[in-house]
Amino acid sequence: MNKIENQKAWFFVLPVLLLVAFNAIVPLMTVVNYSIQETFGDNTFFWAGVMWFEDVLHSERFHAALGRQMIFTFSILAIEIPLGVAIALTMPRKGFWVPVCLVLMALPLLIPYNVVGAMWNIFALPDIGLLGRTLNAIGFDYNFTRQPGDAWFTLILMDVWHWTSLVVLLAYAGLVSIPDAYYQAAKIDGAKPFAIFRYIQLPKMKRVLTIAVLLRFMDSFMIYTEPFVLTGGGPGNSTTLLSIDLVKVALGQFDLGPAAAMSLIYFLIILLMSWVFYTVMMRNEAQ
Amino acid sequence: MKNTSRFVPALYILFLLLPIYWLVNMSFKTTNEILGSFTLWPQEFTFENYITIFTDPTWYMGYVNSLAYVSINTALSVAVALPAAYAFSRYRFLGDKHLFFWLLTNRMAPPAVFALPFFQLYSAVGLFDTYWAVALAHTLFNIPLAVWILEGFMSGVPKELDETAYVDGYSFPRFFIKIFIPTIAAGIGVAAFFCFMFSWVELLLAKTLTAVDAKPIAATMTRTASTSGYELGLLAAAGTLTIIPGAFVIYFVRNYIARGFALGRV
Numbered sequence: 390m391n392k393i394e395n396q397k398a399w400f401f402v403l404p405v406l407l408l409v410a411f412n413a414i415v416p417l418m419t420v421v422n423y424s425i426q427e428t429f430g431d432n433t434f435f436w437a438g439v440m441w442f443e444d445v446l447h448s449e450r451f452h453a454a455l456g457r458q459m460i461f462t463f464s465i466l467a468i469e470i471p472l473g474v475a476i477a478l479t480m481p482r483k484g485f486w487v488p489v490c491l492v493l494m495a496l497p498l499l500i501p502y503n504v505v506g507a508m509w510n511i512f513a514l515p516d517i518g519l520l521g522r523t524l525n526a527i528g529f530d531y532n533f534t535r536q537p538g539d540a541w542f543t544l545i546l547m548d549v550w551h552w553t554s555l556v557v558l559l560a561y562a563g564l565v566s567i568p569d570a571y572y573q574a575a576k577i578d579g580a581k582p583f584a585i586f587r588y589i590q591l592p593k594m595k596r597v598l599t600i601a602v603l604l605r606f607m608d609s610f611m612i613y614t615e616p617f618v619l620t621g622g623g624p625g626n627s628t629t630l631l632s633i634d635l636v637k638v639a640l641g642q643f644d645l646g647p648a649a650a651m652s653l654i655y656f657l658i659i660l661l662m663s664w665v666f667y668t669v670m671m672r673n674e675a676q
Numbered sequence: 677m678k679n680t681s682r683f684v685p686a687l688y689i690l691f692l693l694l695p696i697y698w699l700v701n702m703s704f705k706t707t708n709e710i711l712g713s714f715t716l717w718p719q720e721f722t723f724e725n726y727i728t729i730f731t732d733p734t735w736y737m738g739y740v741n742s743l744a745y746v747s748i749n750t751a752l753s754v755a756v757a758l759p760a761a762y763a764f765s766r767y768r769f770l771g772d773k774h775l776f777f778w779l780l781t782n783r784m785a786p787p788a789v790f791a792l793p794f795f796q797l798y799s800a801v802g803l804f805d806t807y808w809a810v811a812l813a814h815t816l817f818n819i820p821l822a823v824w825i826l827e828g829f830m831s832g833v834p835k836e837l838d839e840t841a842y843v844d845g846y847s848f849p850r851f852f853i854k855i856f857i858p859t860i861a862a863g864i865g866v867a868a869f870f871c872f873m874f875s876w877v878e879l880l881l882a883k884t885l886t887a888v889d890a891k892p893i894a895a896t897m898t899r900t901a902s903t904s905g906y907e908l909g910l911l912a913a914a915g916t917l918t919i920i921p922g923a924f925v926i927y928f929v930r931n932y933i934a935r936g937f938a939l940g941r942v
Contacts, residue, residue: 392768402775404756405819412816413782416793478683488930492923493689496696499922501877501894504915511702511908512695512755519698522714536932557688611786613801614879618898632788639792663699667777 423649438479441650451651453626454634455658461630462608462609465548469605470598472549473556478590480557491561493675494554506618509547513619534619537627544628547640552605563594580643605665610659631655696919705910710908724914735914738893740806742876743921745890750871754826754864761826766835787880790816790866795884801885809885810892814878815838818871825870829863838903861931870931876922893918 423442445451481487497505515521515532524531533543575585576629613632616622620626622629622637629637635655702710703717703725715718729735759899764776794813795804803809837859841851857864883895897914 392766394769395767396769398763398767398769398772401759405760405779405823406775406822407818408752408756408812409782410814412794412813413785415789415797418888419793419796420789455890479682481685490685490689492930493692494921495926496919497692499873499876499919500915501879501918503898504918507897507911507915508695508699511912517710517712517714517908519694519716550695553688554692600689608785611784611788613786613788620736629726632786635788636791636832645792647926648792650683652786656785656789659786660781662772664777665783667780 407675408506420649420652423645424653427646437671439561441646442654445647445650451654454629454631455506457627458631461544461548461612462606463608464545464606465552466602468549469553469556470602471554474560474594475602476553476557477560478586480561482565487539488599491558493556496554498554500551502614503618505547505551505614509543509550509615509619515542535624540624540628541594544616544619548609548612548620549617552608555604556601559597560594564590565592599666599670603663603670606666607659607663610662645648679803699912700916702908703916704907706908707909724907725909726917728910729913729917735893735896737912738896739893741886741890742892742894744776745807745810745814745882745892746875749814749818751876752811753815753822753866753871756815757819757822757826757856757867758864758930759852761823761830762856764823765825765830766838777821779823779936783817783820785816787878791880793848798885799802804885805887805889807890810882810890811875813881813885814875818874821874822867824866826860826863829860829866833859857919865929865932869925869932872925873922900939 397632407473425438426436447651475542480490500508510518512518513520513533515525521531530536531539548581571589572585575589580588587640611632612630613636616628616630617633617636622633635648635651689743701717702720703789704723706720706722706724707811709715709720723841764772798804798809798813803812838851838853841855861913879894879898882892883898886892886895893914897911
């Protein structure tokens with residue numbers, strides 16, 4: 390659609406701009422302000438320059454948290470995206486079961502984050518939880534509050550439970566938009582199921598899948614409440630992801646300078662990677 | 677092939693429902709039964725936990741508070757996003773693409789980064805511990821989302837609709853309210869659904885910005901978990917009740933979900 394050049398459109402955007410600016414710019418400037426100053430807690434501040442940034446970038450603690458965050462984000466992407474596509478492919482396209490499936494699958498998306506954490510906590514407890522008890526009964530030595538490996542397994546399983554549905558719904562939306570004629574043509578040509586997937590279904594899902602990857606990347610990188618409630622970052626520091634570490638520094642130790650510098654570095658990482666995704670996505674759309 | 681294709685979604689839904697079943701199951705048990713024995717369904721079936729929640733104001737006000745700020749947030753986000761999305765879908769103006777991306781960047785801001793500055797900002801303007809503080813704070817990520825979704829829907833409406841209306845003598849506000857909004861009603865429904873969803877499930881900001889009067893139910897739950905020890909039955913009952921509003925909302929928008937996801941880009 391060719392758009393009309395009209396500068397008065399700014400008036401339409403103004404309310405959004407004011408509200409978001411109030412919420413985004415003032416707090417962001419506060420963070421920037423803290424990140425370049427040193428304080429001894431008596432409300433006097435000194436210029437600190439890039440000291441905090443250097444500290445954070447060189448600290449092993451930050452590297453470790455970032456490393457755990459990367460492992461978490463890429464593991465859940467590697468599981469949720471293929472699994473979501475597979476489930477969407479096998480879902481019915483018409484009839485009574487479609488709304489039933491959609492409603493049941495969307496259910497985890499609307500449960501408050503801390504309830505998800507609490508629910509998985511009591512589901513996975515080795516003594517009273519269904520999952521923990523079952524795993525122990527069939528011979529695994531499973532205890533997610535003591536063993537880091539088990540904590541990771543539970544964390545990733547919880548995220549797969551919570552968010553795979555988003556990928557399913559997106560992929561399904563892409564699939565139902567394919568006209569029947571495409572499938573008929575493929576049938577006449579004698580295409581195998583894999584060929585149909587590779588040359589008809591996958592290209593049609595490309596756009597929604599990019600959105601799915603983008604959303605899952607951003608949200609899993611920002612995840613805080615679910616792991617905090619489930620494991621509290623433990624045992625030890627084994628599941629302390631970036632957000633949890635940040636809140637520990639900012640609110641637990643009240644180290645405003647390092648916390649602010651860490652916030653900005655954290656935000657910039659997400660921004661940079663999202664910008665790459667966004668640019669790729671827009672280029673695809675333009676074609 | 678036919679059989680396996682039924683099997684996979686069924687298995688997946690079973691996997692989704694198991695933890696929820698365990699939560700509901702636990703909410704009908706007594707504390708003794710939860711800690712004392714392992715049972716697949718409640719042996720001493722009790723409504724005790726639910727009765728506590730519905731009679732104790734510190735519990736049930738949590739639901740009222742949550743629903744209050746979620747409703748304000750949803751109404752506000754959709755209302756201001758409508759004209760903005762119209763501008764993005766119909767006009768070219770100075771800095772439009774940059775503005776659009778800047779809006780989206782706010783969807784990428786981790787709440788953990790903004791928790792402390794938000795606390796200071798809303799304390800400074802005197803809104804701390806009110807519904808408005810949480811509702812306004814949640815617009816940070818809901819307005820960009822609503823603009824993104826609505827812009828997708830509006831771009832699907834041919835521009836001839838606007839032009840015909842002007843030829844017929846409609847003024848812009850009358851056209852927008854009488855013709856345009858009913859045309860994209862499905863889009864508004866989907867946008868409202870996502871605003872409701874992300875505001876309802878968010879806890880970190882809601883908890884940081886409230887103390888007593890506007891405390892959300894999710895925050896009430898974390899307090900109970902830490903102070904009164906192992907009241908798991910009560911916690912499970914409160915958790916079960918937080919699922920219900922979401923289930924209602926999904927039921928009402930079920931026919932739009934698939935379409936909305938495709939058209940609305942999210």
